[in-house]
Amino acid sequence: MKKNAGNVPEHPMENLLRMDRIPHIWCSTCGIGTAVSCFIQALQNFDYPLDKIAVVSGIGCSGRIAGYIKLDSFHTTHGRAIPFATGLKLANPELKVIVFSGDGDLVSIGGNHLIHAARRNMDITVFCVNNFIYAMTGGQCAPTTPTDANSSTSPYGNFDHPFNIPLLVGSCGATYVARWTALHIRRLTRSMQEALEKPGFSFVEIIAPCSTLYARRNRLGTGLDLMKFYHDNSVIQHGAPLESLDIQFQKKIIVGKFIDKKRPTFLEAWDQYLGKKLGDKFISAEKGIRAA
Amino acid sequence: MKADPKGVLTGEHYLDGDHACTEGALAAGCRFFAGYPITPSTEVAERFSARIPHVGGIFIQMEDELGSMAAVVGASWGGKKSMTVTSGPGFSLMMENIGLAAMMETPCVIVNVQRGGPSTGLPTMVGQSDMMQARWGSHGDYEIIAISPASPQEAFDYSIKCFNLAEKYRVPVMFMMDECVGHMTEKVVIPNPDQIDVEPRRLTKKSPKDYLPYEPNEDLVPDMIVAGDGYRIHSTGLTHDERGYPAMKPEVQEKLVHRLVDKISKNADKIIELEEDQTDDADVIVMAYGITSRVTMPAIFKARKKGIKVGFIKMITVWPFPEKRVRELAKKVKAFVMPEINLGQVALELERVVSGKAGVHHIPHAGGWVHDPEDIYKVIVEAAK
Ligand code: SF4
Numbered sequence: 001m002k003k004n005a006g007n008v009p010e011h012p013m014e015n016l017l018r019m020d021r022i023p024h025i026w027c028s029t030c031g032i033g034t035a036v037s038c039f040i041q042a043l044q045n046f047d048y049p050l051d052k053i054a055v056v057s058g059i060g061c062s063g064r065i066a067g068y069i070k071l072d073s074f075h076t077t078h079g080r081a082i083p084f085a086t087g088l089k090l091a092n093p094e095l096k097v098i099v100f101s102g103d104g105d106l107v108s109i110g111g112n113h114l115i116h117a118a119r120r121n122m123d124i125t126v127f128c129v130n131n132f133i134y135a136m137t138g139g140q141c142a143p144t145t146p147t148d149a150n151s152s153t154s155p156y157g158n159f160d161h162p163f164n165i166p167l168l169v170g171s172c173g174a175t176y177v178a179r180w181t182a183l184h185i186r187r188l189t190r191s192m193q194e195a196l197e198k199p200g201f202s203f204v205e206i207i208a209p210c211s212t213l214y215a216r217r218n219r220l221g222t223g224l225d226l227m228k229f230y231h232d233n234s235v236i237q238h239g240a241p242l243e244s245l246d247i248q249f250q251k252k253i254i255v256g257k258f259i260d261k262k263r264p265t266f267l268e269a270w271d272q273y274l275g276k277k278l279g280d281k282f283i284s285a286e287k288g289i290r291a292a
Numbered sequence: 293m294k295a296d297p298k299g300v301l302t303g304e305h306y307l308d309g310d311h312a313c314t315e316g317a318l319a320a321g322c323r324f325f326a327g328y329p330i331t332p333s334t335e336v337a338e339r340f341s342a343r344i345p346h347v348g349g350i351f352i353q354m355e356d357e358l359g360s361m362a363a364v365v366g367a368s369w370g371g372k373k374s375m376t377v378t379s380g381p382g383f384s385l386m387m388e389n390i391g392l393a394a395m396m397e398t399p400c401v402i403v404n405v406q407r408g409g410p411s412t413g414l415p416t417m418v419g420q421s422d423m424m425q426a427r428w429g430s431h432g433d434y435e436i437i438a439i440s441p442a443s444p445q446e447a448f449d450y451s452i453k454c455f456n457l458a459e460k461y462r463v464p465v466m467f468m469m470d471e472c473v474g475h476m477t478e479k480v481v482i483p484n485p486d487q488i489d490v491e492p493r494r495l496t497k498k499s500p501k502d503y504l505p506y507e508p509n510e511d512l513v514p515d516m517i518v519a520g521d522g523y524r525i526h527s528t529g530l531t532h533d534e535r536g537y538p539a540m541k542p543e544v545q546e547k548l549v550h551r552l553v554d555k556i557s558k559n560a561d562k563i564i565e566l567e568e569d570q571t572d573d574a575d576v577i578v579m580a581y582g583i584t585s586r587v588t589m590p591a592i593f594k595a596r597k598k599g600i601k602v603g604f605i606k607m608i609t610v611w612p613f614p615e616k617r618v619r620e621l622a623k624k625v626k627a628f629v630m631p632e633i634n635l636g637q638v639a640l641e642l643e644r645v646v647s648g649k650a651g652v653h654h655i656p657h658a659g660g661w662v663h664d665p666e667d668i669y670k671v672i673v674e675a676a677k
Contacts, residue, residue, distance in 0.1 A: 018526070021537060051522040056366070067526055067538065072519040074369065075528035075538075077392050080362035083326075083354060087363035088519060090350045091324050091370025095520045113362075116355040266352075274345045281346055288323035288348035289296045290371045290518065291399070291459065292493035 029223025031208025062102030079110030139213030316451025323349030391430030408659030574603030627651030
């Protein structure tokens, strides 16, 4: 077995983790850790030079993911991971750019960027950890909090309606849309790999337990109890109509792959369209000089 | 390094300041633009969108200014010189990621063609009232560089300067134009590419093993990398150590924030550019920037004709403020006069630096039009008494 510097057997994911930053900040039984393991496994299966992969996060518990991945990684501002990733990808098209962040970051404060990146078919992969709550700030209501769920800013229960995220990104034009829970590690890993391999705007929603805040506040037991809940209540339904994917408090969760299609990415459209219009005079983005 | 010929439209042109600014950016090597339309700056974006497919690069019209600025920071890390353009209301939205650019030490240029504010204000009419916002509009302590052009030719020339300084100091540079300069049309001479100096990115020469992304050089600026070059760095908007790792410690904060400020203030002599005229034996010195520096000229000529010893300082760089030079002059002159199209933003700094050693006469203007030179003349006469 391969040993690391301390003569301890090397963890099979060590090459992709910033081991000098471990222990991480996440609570035990938090679902983010599972999402990260699946991601690393997917990266190891993904046939792409690791030096050419970059991870971008926003703010929140899931926003800390980029900081633990041993690739070029950027921890940006709240909600702006997608536009940051957009700039990164367009400036350096040979990069595979992954946005890994949470529901509040991507769907609330970053919602406008999310729908426009999907519309443009920006060539990035987005992994969205949905734990139904703003966890980093102490468990406030999010636009993903199910109706009736309790949070620190909906102390009498949430009267509001949550987003159906696959419907949102699917209707805006995403080329790959899937949803899994933190329980479905094999399927999630496979789905993440598919999303990475997919040209264009690919999106995977990962329903994950926030054991410390969401579970405790709603008396749902421990992280393990939530995994049991996912086990008993998730229904795999590939290709399910996006409208049927609403999430209700402690009701069944439809998971699976809902969209897998092809359409030109932003850069393909740029090259094809302008190439046609300008003929010989067109110089593609890739040929533009670097800063040095 | 000399300019990439593909971006340089050598020759004599008749351009407005907005168009000239775009040509300067292209000549400087800018190959990525993300922005959102806003009067009176939109022409910069329009020209970039028309020109860039002929040069090689990207123009993207983003969904808003928050996203525009974030994309500019991302593109810079992707290895392209990058810019955005806006005016007051959009400038406010960009502040979030201007702070990120300052914290991540990301070279980029933000053009603000200023109009009257606050809020929606005077969309089509001139203002210079975002000068303090340019300096401190994002939260926290940091320093940026701000430059103001006074003509379309300067919009071209100093646009290049903005990109060069952004690379040299790894800092967001604000190109503080104004509606008048943006929309006035004059002759602009664009030189040959081999006559244009451009600053390359300061890429590290170290191996990934030895490289620390936030380890400063002697000039307090760290060397950079481009994402995808194999360094596998981490960069964050959180307070971070030299490895780029978050470090929630007062000592780390102290060191980092001081360096972000010092890398500009301690290099101020190298950054600041002023045009001085007859300041050596002046009794009164007028200081101005942007369009106001031109409006001031008739007042100065008239005062000189009347025998008043008036010196003039045209500020090309507004931030960092020319503290050292103003302190020297304050010992010799009776008073400074500063007209600006706001209610006293840069004048406040002038007053602080002069700190009672000479008079400071501010000439406020709320915006919508330039000063009447006669009003400036009257204040010069007053100041000379
Ligand atoms: S607060 Fe919730 S989401 Fe954040 S690390 Fe803890 S369990 Fe995970």
